[in-house]
Amino acid sequence: MAKNQRPSGERPPLVADAIPPALRRRGVTPRQVFAAILVGALVLAVFASRDTPGWAERLGDTPLAHQARGLAIAWDERMARLGLAGPHEFLRAAMQRLLDWKWGDDNR
Amino acid sequence: MLFPTLDFLLFFLVVAAALAALDRHFAARKAMLVGASYFFYAQWDWRFCFLLAASTTISYVAGLMIGATANARRRRLIIASGVALHLTILGIFKYLDFLVQSANGLAHLLGLQHELPFIEILLPVGISFFTFHGISYITDVYRGDVAVCRAPLDMALYMSFFPQLVAGPIVRAAYFLPQLARPSAEPIPIAAAFLLILGGMVKKVIIANYLATGLVDPVFAAPDNYGGPDLLLATYAYAVQIYCDFSAYTDMAIAIAALCGFRFPRNFNQPYRSQRLREFWQRWHISLSTWLRDYLYKPLGGNRRGRLNTYRNLMITMLLGGIWHGAAWKFVMWGALHGGGLAVERICEPWIGRRSTGRFGQVVATLVVFHFVCLAWIFFRAEDFTVAGVFIAGLGSGWSQGLQQAQPALVGLIVIGMAGQFLPPGSFERAGRALAWVPHWGLGAAAGLALAAINALGPEGIAPFIYFRF
Numbered sequence: 001m002a003k004n005q006r007p008s009g010e011r012p013p014l015v016a017d018a019i020p021p022a023l024r025r026r027g028v029t030p031r032q033v034f035a036a037i038l039v040g041a042l043v044l045a046v047f048a049s050r051d052t053p054g055w056a057e058r059l060g061d062t063p064l065a066h067q068a069r070g071l072a073i074a075w076d077e078r079m080a081r082l083g084l085a086g087p088h089e090f091l092r093a094a095m096q097r098l099l100d101w102k103w104g105d106d107n108r
Numbered sequence: 109m110l111f112p113t114l115d116f117l118l119f120f121l122v123v124a125a126a127l128a129a130l131d132r133h134f135a136a137r138k139a140m141l142v143g144a145s146y147f148f149y150a151q152w153d154w155r156f157c158f159l160l161a162a163s164t165t166i167s168y169v170a171g172l173m174i175g176a177t178a179n180a181r182r183r184r185l186i187i188a189s190g191v192a193l194h195l196t197i198l199g200i201f202k203y204l205d206f207l208v209q210s211a212n213g214l215a216h217l218l219g220l221q222h223e224l225p226f227i228e229i230l231l232p233v234g235i236s237f238f239t240f241h242g243i244s245y246i247t248d249v250y251r252g253d254v255a256v257c258r259a260p261l262d263m264a265l266y267m268s269f270f271p272q273l274v275a276g277p278i279v280r281a282a283y284f285l286p287q288l289a290r291p292s293a294e295p296i297p298i299a300a301a302f303l304l305i306l307g308g309m310v311k312k313v314i315i316a317n318y319l320a321t322g323l324v325d326p327v328f329a330a331p332d333n334y335g336g337p338d339l340l341l342a343t344y345a346y347a348v349q350i351y352c353d354f355s356a357y358t359d360m361a362i363a364i365a366a367l368c369g370f371r372f373p374r375n376f377n378q379p380y381r382s383q384r385l386r387e388f389w390q391r392w393h394i395s396l397s398t399w400l401r402d403y404l405y406k407p408l409g410g411n412r413r414g415r416l417n418t419y420r421n422l423m424i425t426m427l428l429g430g431i432w433h434g435a436a437w438k439f440v441m442w443g444a445l446h447g448g449g450l451a452v453e454r455i456c457e458p459w460i461g462r463r464s465t466g467r468f469g470q471v472v473a474t475l476v477v478f479h480f481v482c483l484a485w486i487f488f489r490a491e492d493f494t495v496a497g498v499f500i501a502g503l504g505s506g507w508s509q510g511l512q513q514a515q516p517a518l519v520g521l522i523v524i525g526m527a528g529q530f531l532p533p534g535s536f537e538r539a540g541r542a543l544a545w546v547p548h549w550g551l552g553a554a555a556g557l558a559l560a561a562i563n564a565l566g567p568e569g570i571a572p573f574i575y576f577r578f
Contacts, residue, residue, distance in 0.1 A: 026295065098516075099518075
């Protein structure tokens with residue numbers, strides 16, 4: 001018997017799984033999980049490049065952090081030149097306009 | 109290290125790479141996850157890791173000792189000692205200064221001059237959660253609900269697993285330890301996991317953050333500056349904020365655990381659609397409410413020893429549930445309101461029944477429960493009783509002032525947050541099933557795009573999750 005197997009008479013816990021069984025029938029392997037996260041991270045790095053300098057700024061004052069800061073700024077500039085920072089800026093500006101909208105304002 | 113940050117993404121990328129590399133080596137995967145969990149915890153303060161290790165050792169040794177004897181008296185002594193040790197650690201780190209403050213307050217009232225000194229210990233993040241994990245394990249072994257865990261690695265992973273370490277859900281030993289016995293044969297439900305992460309990001313980064321900074325924080329900081337409409341909307345906003353904040357954390361924890369190959373229990377189920385307070389507690393922070401039910405309410409006697417004892421047990425359970433949230437009298441008040449509410453509901457049950465019948469009755473019952481929960485949230489959120497008093501008194505005045513703080517976008521976020529409570533049951537399952545056919549790289553790319561959009565729509569910087577301080 002495996003070490004943590006339930007002893008006879010042991011009650012199963014009365015809690016429901018957060019992800020229903022129907023959704024656990026189809027899925028992927030750990031390698032595919034890693035691949036999917038890697039693809040997601042790359043897409044995020046491309047379209048959220050505007051936030052990378054700010055993130056690098058918070059890394060501290062070590063030589064590695066300075067290097068990361070330089071890389072982040074260069075990366076952001078490259079993405080901006082390619083026009084890939086546009087969607088980020090558009091969404092941020094749109095959200096700001098929504099937040100600035102006050103009751104009684106006619107010119108949104 | 110917060111879930112919705114680039115730091116966490118990089119950390120998890122490394123963990124996912126290691127899990128992929130160690131796919132066929134289950135023991136090595138578990139060891140790697142323990143190491144990653146301690147690294148994750150050390151990001152707050154490396155000294156906390158010793159506390160976590162001590163809590164793990166207490167649970168492990170107590171479990172072995174209970175399993176080694178059949179003598180009922182000895183077993184009782186071991187469980188009592190194990191639980192007492194856990195509670196002592198929690199008490200010292202979380203409640204000692206609160207007790208000192210309360211004792212000093214009482215001494216002041218009695219006209220005594222002497223004041224006890226404060227200890228001023230830093231509260232270790234997540235201590236309430238891993239203490240409850242440890243107590244649950246020892247109790248389950250004692251009751252025979254779970255086998256003794258003889259593998260130190262398994263116990264270390266159960267106590268420290270990083271998705272649930274700092275803010276839950278509280279995962280029972282009987283639920284999690286069997287998953288560590290052998291590798292799961294199930295595939296990893298990546299579509300459902302990504303859906304939970306994206307939903308959690310929307311709830312935390314957009315809804316909870318904007319409601320906190322735009323409405324809740326300013327209004328609760330100075331309620332006397334606002335009229336009734338702003339105060340009422342700030343109350344609704346806090347109800348939505350705390351739900352979105354906490355459920356977002358647990359959704360992401362569930363998803364991250366799933367991506368590591370483990371199952372977690374459900375922790376929220378549209379709580380604001382409840383028609384009874386009892387139902388609210390079956391839908392809100394389910395892992396805590398079931399923990400309190402099984403390890404406190406039932407051992408106290410539950411509803412088995414007559415009506416008065418049932419009301420007393422409800423009250424004790426909710427008072428302790430309140431103080432679990434924090435060392436302050438306002439949390440005791442919050443617990444007392446819920447305990448009192450549950451007792452009154454029981455008294456009225458012969459007339460109102462367990463569920464309302466008819467559409468009108470259901471709407472009224474839902475509104476009554478929601479507003480009662482909101483009233484209790486005012487005490488939970490306010491700095492102290494004085495602020496809560498000013499806030500509640502202000503609700504009835506200043507209705508001619510109109511809205512100063514609750515601007516249209518914030519009201520829209522309250523509406524969106526509440527609308528999520530009334531989505532038809534099974535919506536998540538349907539969405540997950542529809543996405544299950546998308547290839548994994550497509551899901552990754554879509555998730556990356558969606559995260560970039562959420563990041564752009566949210567404010568700069570992420571506030572810590574509310575439940576981190578508990």
